Amino acid sequence: MLIKIRKTRRTAETAIALTVSLVFSLFLITPTLAAWQPTKPITFIVMAGKGGGADKAVRFLVKTMAEESLINVPFEIVNITGNSGGDALAELQRRRGDDHAILFTLNSFYTTPLRKPELKINISSFTPIARLAQDVFLLWVHSDRTDINSIEDFVKAARAKGNEWIMSGTGSGSEDNLLTDFFNTMYGLNIKYRPLKGGGAVAKELVAKKADSTVNNPSEQAKYYEQGLTKPIVAITPARLEQYRRTPTLNETGMAFHYYMQRSVVGAPGMSDGARQFYETLFKNLFNSPQWQGYREKNSLTGELISGQALMNYWEKEREKHRRWGMTIEVLQTLNPQR
Numbered sequence: 001m002l003i004k005i006r007k008t009r010r011t012a013e014t015a016i017a018l019t020v021s022l023v024f025s026l027f028l029i030t031p032t033l034a035a036w037q038p039t040k041p042i043t044f045i046v047m048a049g050k051g052g053g054a055d056k057a058v059r060f061l062v063k064t065m066a067e068e069s070l071i072n073v074p075f076e077i078v079n080i081t082g083n084s085g086g087d088a089l090a091e092l093q094r095r096r097g098d099d100h101a102i103l104f105t106l107n108s109f110y111t112t113p114l115r116k117p118e119l120k121i122n123i124s125s126f127t128p129i130a131r132l133a134q135d136v137f138l139l140w141v142h143s144d145r146t147d148i149n150s151i152e153d154f155v156k157a158a159r160a161k162g163n164e165w166i167m168s169g170t171g172s173g174s175e176d177n178l179l180t181d182f183f184n185t186m187y188g189l190n191i192k193y194r195p196l197k198g199g200g201a202v203a204k205e206l207v208a209k210k211a212d213s214t215v216n217n218p219s220e221q222a223k224y225y226e227q228g229l230t231k232p233i234v235a236i237t238p239a240r241l242e243q244y245r246r247t248p249t250l251n252e253t254g255m256a257f258h259y260y261m262q263r264s265v266v267g268a269p270g271m272s273d274g275a276r277q278f279y280e281t282l283f284k285n286l287f288n289s290p291q292w293q294g295y296r297e298k299n300s301l302t303g304e305l306i307s308g309q310a311l312m313n314y315w316e317k318e319r320e321k322h323r324r325w326g327m328t329i330e331v332l333q334t335l336n337p338q339r
Contacts, residue, residue: 036274038073038100045078045092045103047085048170051200052218053135055079056296057263058104061132064291070282081197084171086112089121095268099275102129103266107175110319114326115173123319127276128265128311130283133296134260134303135213137179138232138247142206151234151253152257154213155187161212163190168202168211171195175261176202178322179215180238181329186255206230217261218243219299241300262318264302280307 012268020285044062048054055077062075080088095101103126113121143149150152158165166184172195180193194211196202199220205211206221207229214221215236224230232247238258240249251255265283267276284293287305295301306314 016281032037036272036278038071038275038278040100041074041076042071043078043095043101044075045080045088045101046099047080047088047103047108048106048215049196049198049201050079051220052170052198052202053219053261053299054104054263055105055198055200056219057132059088060295061286061292064286064289065282068289068291075330079098079198081171083116084108084120084173084195086116086121088118089113089123090119092126092266092268097270098268099272101268102279104264105264105266106170106195107261107318107322108171108173109262109264109266109315111173111175111178111326112171114319114323124316125269126310127269127271128308128315129265129267129276129307130287131264131303131306131314132283132287132292133260133301133312135217135219135263136241136300136302137175137217137236137261138241138244138260139183139234139236140206140214140216140219140230140232141212142209143229143231143290144209145194145231148233149249150248151250151255154233158183158187158189158191158212163192165189165191165193165213166194167191167195167213167215168196168205168213169215170197170202175259176215178325178329179259184209184255185329203230217299222299243298243300251324262314264306283307 018073028327044058046055046058057078062077065071078300080091085106088103089112092101092103109123111120115124138155148157167180169180172232175191180191183189184191196205197217202214203216203220203224206214221230234253235241235244236250236259237249240247265277284305
């Protein structure tokens, strides 16, 4: 009898030890098993046409992720240009709760909802993932314009041509449109703005002399600049750009003004926390990669990585800044009507 009791006790102790070991093992591996992973292709929406700064950046990011095996599913890049990016925002908003849909932004992320409230786009409902950079603008003309080599030359030529001077840009009410309004208002010009579907098309317009000027990003004009077809007149930045050391800033000409465009990744409204964390980690790794840092340097991109609530705060601050800027331009245009 005594032998049976000892045997039973030993069996029970062994069972308890195995149970504790199993529970501990499950505790250790549960976070790995529970971590969200994409299970199908991810839709990567670009709120502008092919060939522009946003489109080029997205295609570089997707190419890098594939080459470095950072993700186990492919991306489907979708360019949606309608309503100055409003259709792209509406598509992402429609896909509420979709963990397989993200978007790459321009500043029309702010300006289009402000100008078109009928679209009922609330950017605060989107999921902040990562701001990868701030892009910059330069004022460009065709290299054949030997008479234009400074902002003073530009103003003189544009003023002489009046509303026949064409500034092509990406979308109505976009950052290009705002900068055209700025030049008109602050320099007493009457430049006509012509909206196109993307920065690539805008750059080609200038090369083909279908436009008199543009405010392209460096990546959009780089090829034509290297070929000697276009030239920058001023950089709309606080300091000179390393890749354009000979090009002065507006600040240097006495006009204290600069303007940046965000390059951010946005998730659909209601994205799960697991998916958000996955994308935050993915794009943090991309931001720190030699490939992205090299791309930033080559294309004069600036700005640190921002994600989470800090990115949401940035969006809300920039939206208010653009709202006030739009109001200021409207007031100045009323006080100084163009002729």
